[in-house]
Amino acid sequence: DGGITQSPKYLFRKEGQNVTLSCEQNLNHDAMYWYRQDPGQGLRLIYYSQIVNDFQKGDIAEGYSVSREKKESFPLTVTSAQKNPTAFYLCASSTGQRNEQYFGPGTRLTVT
C-alpha cells in the first residue's frame, strides 16, 4: 500500500522541550511539505523540500527545523523557540509538476 505515514497521532510535550514529528512516504515522490493547521485557519506552509538534502522555508518557519537525508523521510522538529507550538501538523508529498499533494493523517501536538 502506497501512502504517507505520520507518527505519532497524538504527542504531548512540556514547554521548553524540542520534539520531532515523523513523516515517511513510499510514493517515490520528490517533493515533501509540512503544514500547520489551527482552528479557523487554512493550512500554512512551514517547510518544503523538492529534493534530498535541500529544503526551503515556508511562510511560518520560525521555531521549526527540518532535514531531508532520504527521499522517503522528512522529519519536522518543533523547537523551544516556537512560541505557540500546540497545533495539528500535516505532512504532504507530491511529484511536483503542479500535481496534487497527498497528505498524511496528521499529528496533533499539545505543549503544556
Place this chain on the structure above:
Amino acid sequence: AQTVTQSQPEMSVQEAETVTLSCTYDTSESDYYLFWYKQPPSRQMILVIRQEAYKQQNATENRFSVNFQKAAKSFSLKISDSQLGDAAMYFCAYIYPQGGSEKLVFGKGTKLTVNP
C-alpha cells in the same frame, strides 16, 4: 500576494440536495492549478477535484463539479445529490510556481453540514 478566499465559513444542505461552495483567488500568474480538498472529522485531507487554468472546460468528478471563471478568478465547487458522508471542511487551494519549485496556498475553509 497569492491569496485564496473562501467567503462562507459554514454552509448546510439537505441530503440529496445541491450545494455550491465559493472560492476566489488572487494571482498574477497565467499558469496555475486549482484544487478542492475535503477534510472529514478524521482530519485526513482528501483531494476532491482539480482544474488546470489553461483548460476552459470545467472539471467533473462524479457528483462534484467546478465552475471555473478564469477572468473573475473564481473557482466554486458544486456538490450534487449531497450525502451524509459529504459533511466535512472543504478547502480551496491554488498552486503556483516559485523559484524553481511550487507552492500550494489554501483558503481558510468552509464547514459543510449535511442534514438528513
